[in-house]
Amino acid sequence: MEARTADNLTASARAPVRKTWWARTRKKWWQDRYLFLIALPGVLFFIVYKYVPMFGLSLAFIDYNPFLGIWESEWVGMAHFSRIFDSPEINRVLWNTLVISFLQIAFAFPIPIVLAIMLNEVRNQLYKRFLQSIIYLPHFLSWVVVVGICFIFLRGEGIINGVLKGFGMGPFPFLSDPALFKPLIVAQVIWKEAGWGTIIFLAALAGVNPEQYEAAMIDGANRFRQIWHVTLPAIRSTIVILLILRLGNVLDSGFEQIFLMLNPFNRETGEVLDTYVYLKGIEQSDYSFATAVGLFKGLVGLVLVIAANQLAKKFGEEGVY
Template identity: 70%
Template structure:
C-alpha cells in the first residue's frame, strides 16, 4: 500500500499523496523565489510599467473592438445590439475590385521597400564600421540618425518644398533648359519618392542596430584574418557579415510582419487626385472607408485581415529561419 506501485503496477495512494505534497512544496518554493526576485528588481519593474501600460491600453484593449468586423456595426446600437453578419465583411474584401487594387499597391510598395530600403542600413553599418577616425564616424552616424526624429509631416513638407512645380529642383532643371517635372502629381514618381523618403528617414535607425551588433565582434578575429592574409573584403565577407546574420534575420522577420503596413501618415500626406490610383494603400483605404464613409465594420475587417496576414508571415518566416539554423524571433 505504501510502496511506489500498487496492484497492476499502478501508483499507490500513499505515493500519489507524497508526490502531491512534494509538488506543492516545490510550487511554494518557486513562488517564494519569484516574489523575492520581484521585490529585488522592483525598480526595474517600475520602469517597465509605463511601457507595459501603454501596450495594454492602446494595443490590447482596442483589440476587443475587432468584434465589429463580424457585425454590421452602428454607433447608435453599440457593440452588443449591432446585428451579427459573420464573415460577410471579409467576403467583401475579395469581391471588391477596389480592395484588390489597393492590396496590390500595398504589396508592391512593401516589396520595393524590402528590396531597396531594407539593405541600406546594412551597407551604412558596414561602411561606418570600416572608419578608423572615431570622431568622423560619430559625426556621420549622428547625421544619418537625425532624420529619424523628424515627423512625417516635416519630411513631406521638406519634400514638397524641393519638388513642387516652382520648387528648387524644378528651378535648377529650368535653368539647365529642361522642362519642369511634376514629381508630386505624376503617378510614376509616387512609389520611388516614398521609398527614397523611407531610406532617408529610417536608415539611420537601422544603422544603429547593426552597429550595436558589430560592437560585439571579437577584434582578435580580424587580427587572425590579417595574419592569414585576408584583405578587407574577405574580412567583411567572413567575419562582419556572419556577425550581422542573426540581426538581419530577426529584422527581416519583423519587417514581414508589417508587409501590409505602408505607413499611414507618409502616404496620406502625399496623396492627391493625380496619384490616388497608385498611392491608395490599405492604411489610407481603411481611413477613407471607416472614418470618411462610416463603414466601420468593413474597415475593421480589412484591418483584422492585415493583422492575420502579418502574423502568418511572421510564423512562417520564423520557422524557416530556425530550419536553416538561425535563432529566429522566438
C-alpha cells in the same frame, strides 16, 4: 486502508513542497519589486493601448450602427471578410501596398547594412561620430516636415524644376506623375530612416572580435575580403531577425507619409491599405468593413512572421523565437 494512508502521506508530503515553492516565489517577487515597478508603465501601456482596443475587433463581425451600439448591432459573421475578397478596390489597394512594401525591402532595407559597414571602416572616431550624427538627423523629423521638404524641392515652382528651367527643360510633374509616386516614397524612407537603422548593425559589429580581422589579414585577405568573411557573418543573424520582423509589417507601408503624398492624380497607384481603412472608416463611416480590413492585414502579417521564422530556422538561423 493502506492505500488511503499512502495517499494521505503523499498529500502531506506535497503540501510543504507547494508551500515552499510559493514562499520562494513570493520572496523572489519581493526582491525584484523595484524591477516590476520599473516595468509597470510599459505593461500598462501595452494593456491600455494594445490589448484593450482588441475588443473593437468585434466590429469586423457585426453590421455596426453607432445609434445601436456594439451589443445591439446585427451579427453578420464573416460577411465583411467576403467583401474584402470580392471588392475590386481591395485588389488594387493590396497590390499597391505589396509593391511599395517590397520596394522598401529591396532598396531601403539593405541601405542601413551598407552604411553600418562603411561607418565601421572609418578609423577616425571624431569624423565617424560626425557622420553618424548627420545621417541620424532625418529620423527625428516628422513625416509632415519630410513631405514638406519634398514639396519645396519637387513642386512645379520648386527648386529642382527651377534648375531644370535654367537648362531649358521642364517643368516636370514629379508630385502628380503616378509612375514616380512609388520611387518617391522609397527615396523618402531611405533618406529618413537609413541612418537610424544603422544603430542596431553597428551594435552587432561592436561585438566582433578584432582578432578575427587580424587572422584574416595574416591569411592575406584585403578589406573587401574581411568584410565578406568576417563582418557580414557577424551581423547575419541580426539581418535575418530584422528581415523577419520587417516581413511582418509587409502590409503596413506607413499611413502618414502616403496620406500626405496622395493627390487626385496619383491616388490610383498610391492608395494603400492604411489609407483605404481611413477612407472607409473615417470618411465614409463604414466602421465594420474598415475593421475587417485592418484585422485581415494583421493576420497576414502574423502568418508571414511565422512562416519567415520557420524558414530561417531551416537554414540554421536562430529566428525571432
